[in-house]
Amino acid sequence: MVNLISFWSVLKRLLLYGMIWKNFFIIALFLLLFASITEVIGPILISYFINNIIFQHSESLKKVLFFILIFIILQIISAYLYYLQSVVFNKTALKIVQKLRCDVMNAALFQPISVFDTQPIGQIISKITNDTELIKELYDTVIATTMRSVVLIAITIIAMFSLEWHMAIISIIIFPLVILIMITYQHYSTPILRKVRYYVANLNNKFNEYINGMNVIQQFNQEKKFKLLIKKVSNLHYLERMKILKLDGFLLRPLLSLISSCILCSLILLISIIPNEIFEVGTLYAFMSYLGRLSEPLITISSQQSILQQAIVAGERIFELIDSPKEKFGEKKFLIKKGEIKIRNLNFRYESNKMHVLKNINLYVPGKNFIAFVGHTGSGKSTLANLLMGYYPIKKGEVFIDGNNINSLSYETIKKGILMVQQDPIILADTFLENITLGKNISENKLWKILDIVHLSPLINSFPKGIHSSLGEQGNNLSVGQKQLIALARVLVRKPKILILDEATANIDSKTEKSIQKALFSIKRKTTLIVIAHRLSTIVNADYIIVLENGKIIEEGSHQDLLKKKGKYWKMKKFQSL
Template identity: 60%
Template structure:
């Protein structure tokens, strides 16, 4: 019963995607119905020929030619009608699956950042690609095949009862047996199919991990270990697939063929028991032909049940993503007029970690000030920056931007006014122009001005197509420092109220760093600048330096004040100074 409870809601929800194409669907079903009738007419015509012409030796050429022409026309019409209904069903399937993929992609884009901390990327990719492809078969294969098979069964049974009702009753015995087989098949196949799709997603995830970490894998000679991991998932997928194939091999064609053979034996027994003349040879031929044809749609229904189960399991995985909680933002569209920040009693820990990363943080930052967060690795600097970006919901404490609680501010206002340059910025496999504008309406002249400001203009001019040159995947044709400069260039397109730099100058040479410092100083005039610094030499001019230690605010003050205290900051600064 559990399978039935899961099955129908998911199937109903998947079928909603074909609702906009109702008219086309009706036309496709009419074509399919007409094609099935044309297909079934053949044996009736042959039966008439055997009973009324061949057995009576009445060779009327006009009647014979009429039967032949009708037979050929019915088969040609069946071919054409089935061709057009197949095209129409496929068009509906492709359009429906495109809409489903858009919904899945939209759901993926709206996922909370915390989900990407724990969920393997390959699992999500599998839902967008493999699972939607499995659902596509529901629309273009399962639905038309099931409908065609059911129509054929009813038409064949109608023809059988019209010709000879007693033999038709014998043929009808196969239906309850097939339904029993289908229910047994569903009970055993669903858990196996669920496992198979999970292992397929695992294979995708491990391939994704392997390709992204290829440099590290080769450097530390981990090829055999990763090959073993992928082989293990592949073997588990293979075992699940083989179990399904064995199930198919036993419960589908061989067993159904055996049932058809038994029904045919009953026909022969029934035919031999009745007196001569009760059953005509033509009727026996028609019944044998129909039984063969009845076998095929029954096998098709049971085979499609396997595909249907795969579609349902894939749909279950897809809807688990679509229905998962989305990144939450407030509704306030009130613009931020300043970069004032107030952090009140913030304590925070990640989803799968019980220990607090931040503990009772209280910081007041005035608008258009230069603030630095410093501390050893794991002190909570980047976590605090992520909270200022609104990436994670707050359970303990509050953050106020321009006197507005961060959880009340809309996504549009937050992303317009609070921006971050990350330590490892993302570069899209697109043009330089798009990587800077990101779809925002900006002139080429302004882009060149920005490139000049971040000292990338000479590099871009050396490229064949200038700002329309395609950057490699993840910016592989750029150095780490150049990626940082490109990320800063994106920021210069707009003027946010708060700009956060997460060790953004850590990978830039000292000469370029000084130029970037000048750029940042000019940005400071218009916004609050928050820098997570590794190099303390870059923050000596900060209005406020916040020293974090084990998730707590350990020290607060200017560079000079903290040096006078001769505490944690003083030790860090002295240590770095002694290295140069």
């Protein structure tokens, strides 16, 4: 019962997407109705031709040609109306799926960062691509075919009862049997199809992971190992697909064809029992034709069960993403001006981790200061930066930006006022211009000044089309250092009041690094700089340095003050000087 309720709930929600274009569906339905009527009239005409012309021996060339002409015209009209209906319906179906795909992508865009920490990217990609494609098949295949079949069945039954009600009653016995088959199919297929969708998403995730890590796989001679892993996952998907194919092969067309054959035998038996004068030959022909027309739509509807079930399972996965909690922000809107940061008794742990990553952090960062976080890997530096970016909700402790609790700040306030340059920046398969501006309007003169600051001008001028040159996928034609320069240029275009650099100069040569340090120092008059660094040479000019270890602040002060203490920072500096 729960599965049935869930089935109808998801189907109803998917169908509601079509309500925006319901007028097009009505037009398609009327076209379908008239097409079916003209198709069904054909056997009635032939029945009349057999009973009243052939058996009455009154055939004349004019009458024969007239019936042939009418029959051909009806078939042409029927085919043309079916064509128009198909065009209208499929065009509408594409619009619906386009809206659904946009909704899924919008939901993904506003997911909390924690979702991407715990869920494989391939699973999300599968929902946006494969699952929405299955729902497209629901509209342009299942619904279109079902509507056509239902209308054709309804008109065929009306025509059958108008010709001979005894035969019509026997013929409609097929309906409860078909419904029973559909319910049985749904019961057994749903759990299998859920596994199929899971394995498809898992395959996508594996392919994405392996292709991105191809250099590591080849470097360590692991091709055979990963080939076997893919084969194992692919085999699991194959086994579940075979279960569905076997279920389809047993419950759908073969079983329905058997039922249709039994009904046909019942009609033959009826004809042999009842006196022949009740039935006319033309009527028998019409019924034979209608029975074929009746069984074929039923078989077609039943054969769509597999696609329908896959679409419902895909819908469940899609709506799970759409309905999942979005990244939460406050409602307070204001422009960050000072860039002042206060942290009180901050404790934080990731949902997947029982241990706290940050422990009792207390910190004050004056506006327009240069602050550095240092510490060994796992000390909590990047986590602290991510909290300042608003990526995770703060549940224990408080973080204030210009005197306002960060949990109360709106999405616009945080995204406009606080930006980060990460160690591994994302480069879009677009031009230099689009990668740097990211949609922000800025004059090329101002842009070139920023490019000069980050030493990108020589690189861009070396490309044939300059700033309008296209970059490869993920910027594969650029070095890691060049990608970081592009990421740095991005934030300088936006002019944030708080700028966080998470090992952003780690892959840049020392000469370029010194130039960038000068550029960052010059913008410090307008921006609070927070630099996460392993190379201590990059932060010697910082106003304040915070040393973290196991999520705790163990030392703080200027570069010279920390060296005098001869503590953790002094040891780190001495080690790097060796």
